[in-house]
Amino acid sequence: xxxxxxxxxxxxxxxxxxxxxxxxxxxxxxxxxxxxxxxxxxxxxxxxxxxxxxxxxxxxxxxxxxxxxxxxxxxxxxxxxxxxxxxxxxxxxxxxxxxx
Amino acid sequence: xxxxxxxxxxxxxxxxxxxxxxxxxxxxxxxxxxxxxxxxxxxxxxxxxxxxxxxxxxxxxxxxxxxxxxxxxxxxxxxxxxxxxxxxxxxxxxxxxxxxxxxxxxxxxxxxxxxxxxxxxxxxxxxxxxxxxxx
Amino acid sequence: xxxxxxxxxxxxxxxxxxxxxxxxxxxxxxxxxxxxxxxxxxxxxxxxxxxxxxxxxxxxxxxxxxxxxxxxxxxxxxxxxxxxxxxxxxxxxxxxxxxxxxxxxxxxxxxxxxxxxxxxxxxxxxxxxx
Numbered sequence: 001x002x003x004x005x006x007x008x009x010x011x012x013x014x015x016x017x018x019x020x021x022x023x024x025x026x027x028x029x030x031x032x033x034x035x036x037x038x039x040x041x042x043x044x045x046x047x048x049x050x051x052x053x054x055x056x057x058x059x060x061x062x063x064x065x066x067x068x069x070x071x072x073x074x075x076x077x078x079x080x081x082x083x084x085x086x087x088x089x090x091x092x093x094x095x096x097x098x099x100x
Numbered sequence: 101x102x103x104x105x106x107x108x109x110x111x112x113x114x115x116x117x118x119x120x121x122x123x124x125x126x127x128x129x130x131x132x133x134x135x136x137x138x139x140x141x142x143x144x145x146x147x148x149x150x151x152x153x154x155x156x157x158x159x160x161x162x163x164x165x166x167x168x169x170x171x172x173x174x175x176x177x178x179x180x181x182x183x184x185x186x187x188x189x190x191x192x193x194x195x196x197x198x199x200x201x202x203x204x205x206x207x208x209x210x211x212x213x214x215x216x217x218x219x220x221x222x223x224x225x226x227x228x229x230x231x232x233x234x235x
Numbered sequence: 236x237x238x239x240x241x242x243x244x245x246x247x248x249x250x251x252x253x254x255x256x257x258x259x260x261x262x263x264x265x266x267x268x269x270x271x272x273x274x275x276x277x278x279x280x281x282x283x284x285x286x287x288x289x290x291x292x293x294x295x296x297x298x299x300x301x302x303x304x305x306x307x308x309x310x311x312x313x314x315x316x317x318x319x320x321x322x323x324x325x326x327x328x329x330x331x332x333x334x335x336x337x338x339x340x341x342x343x344x345x346x347x348x349x350x351x352x353x354x355x356x357x358x359x360x361x362x363x364x365x
Binding site: 006031032033062082083084086087088090091095096098100 | 361
């Protein structure tokens, strides 16, 4: 399943709730303010580092760039994709769950 | 439309503070006519939607909690409530509305629509769905 | 593949409409089909032709209208949500005695059943909201 999260982990519990329910082998794509969850060294990073052991994690490039987040500041293992990649992930996963 | 899909409506917002609970319920009630395999999940603050005793008489807002009672008549009888979310909010089973449905395959006996399940069970349930909408 | 897209928030206040638009464009560019774009909750506010955003900013309503015309998209605004928020076409204006209508080009007002159908008919339903 492709999970998307659009909220900063410092604003709501959407990312935390998603990670608590996403099964091993899922894919997570961080979009909109959710890309702040991809930042290395934050209070929210450990959960994402743990998640990377069981799932693929992506962050949407245009949303990172808008927010001035450079690739060097991302948690290791997170891949950056554009909207074309977002579409490809939606195609490749048999279902989608958009966490708001 | 011969296809039957498993639709799950995930509720994470409490009632009244925002419109999502009300308008989410409207989708479920309208959607019931399409004979799909429908269930609802209540996670996080969404569990507050099912709290009994809602009284909006002093706030002038529309009390839509009675509408949950209609779900059984619309054959929406799988309302999954996450146990951990209840516990975190100090809620017990008896804080929730009594929602039931009549099972025509079992002599119309009345059965509970609310199923309190664990986070692990909910994770498995989500994987089984075809269409998931968050409200 | 056939996609349906749901937009739950209005223009500018949330990024939802932008994300939905960009996803829709990318899906079309990749050769996929968009079965329907359904606007719900405050998302119905994407369907008013009365917006005048600053000249140097994107025109969210118009670009949905243009995309719909270019690709023959079905942009549906939920009638119940639209009535609550004052998005009105000519029929609704007449039915409810309003002194005007404001629906934008390319959008049509219809019931929640269109959302369920969008979920049934598409291979994937994407939801953009708050």
